[in-house]
Amino acid sequence: MRCAPLRVRAPITLGPTFGLTLGFAAVLAVFGPAHAQTGAPRTAPPPPPPPAAAPPSPEAAPAPAPAPADNAPIAGAPIAGADALDPDACLALVERDPQEAAEAARRWFRFGGGVPAAVCESLALEAIGALGAAALRLDLAAVSAGSAAAALHQAAAGFWLRDDQPEAALNSAEAGLAMEPGAALLLRDKAEALAALGRGAEALAPLDAVLEEAPQDVSALLLRARLRREAGEPEAALTDAETAARLAPEAPDAWLEAGAAQAALGRKPEAREALLKAVDLDRDGPVGEEARLTLQQMELGGD
Incomplete structure (x- = not known):
């Protein structure tokens, strides 16, 4: 007898709530508030002016640096309005205009926003229905997310499952489990992916482990x-x-x-x-x- 796919999941919502509770919270806990914004802190005093110096001669002037690649972060580079694109601002922008949020997050990332900017972009992509792109963004962000990487892989697995890409979901779940063996949410995502791939017998062991813990x-x-x-x-x-x-x-x-x-x-x-x-x-x-x-x-x- 054929059975409808399961639609009941424990509360790991993957919209803006994900960004607040799983994405930004996990990332900022690891990287600190400095990664929530770029540029100088809002309350920091302006730096003292540099000492006067004679302008260099044209012969001594260095050659201009090459332009950065479109997606390459620019270390220490300022970005107009970057102090407004903190996690709360990102979530508000995603709700108001996800397409604009995705573009703003890409600019934020290029100018040093790091993992929080990548998470912001993934939320915007999810909001416009690009679940596969959102999942891929999280998996890529996990590479430099340190101890927050497993949480990002787990969120990516959830996006892949919602996008009916169980093979990709399995890869994300296993990447997360390599960092946090026994993590219940990752085990459940692995089981769902295996079941969707027709590998139900393999899915029982991770489910047993999940239910032993939860x-x-x-x-x-x-x-x-x-x-x-x-x-x-x-x-x-x-x-x-x-x-x-x-x-x-x-x-x-x-x-x-x-x-x-x-x-x-x-x-x-x-x-x-x-x-x-x-x-x-x-x-x-x-x-x-x-x-x-x-x-x-x-x-x-x-x-």
């Missing part, structure tokens, strides 16, 4: 329920699905999985009740449609 992770419970059912373990699948339904009674996916497991066990009345609950909670959505299809298959004696 037994109330509804998304992990539902994914493991589906994989256990597909592996011919409907009793174990039902246990996970019913736990998820208790934790998130308004989640249609939980009732869909519970009904599918009951149907696999031949318990039609219980399956019918759970599947109808899924339909009620998602009448016009894909989970409700999947629940209706499962009901039809069950009534017709299908698998």
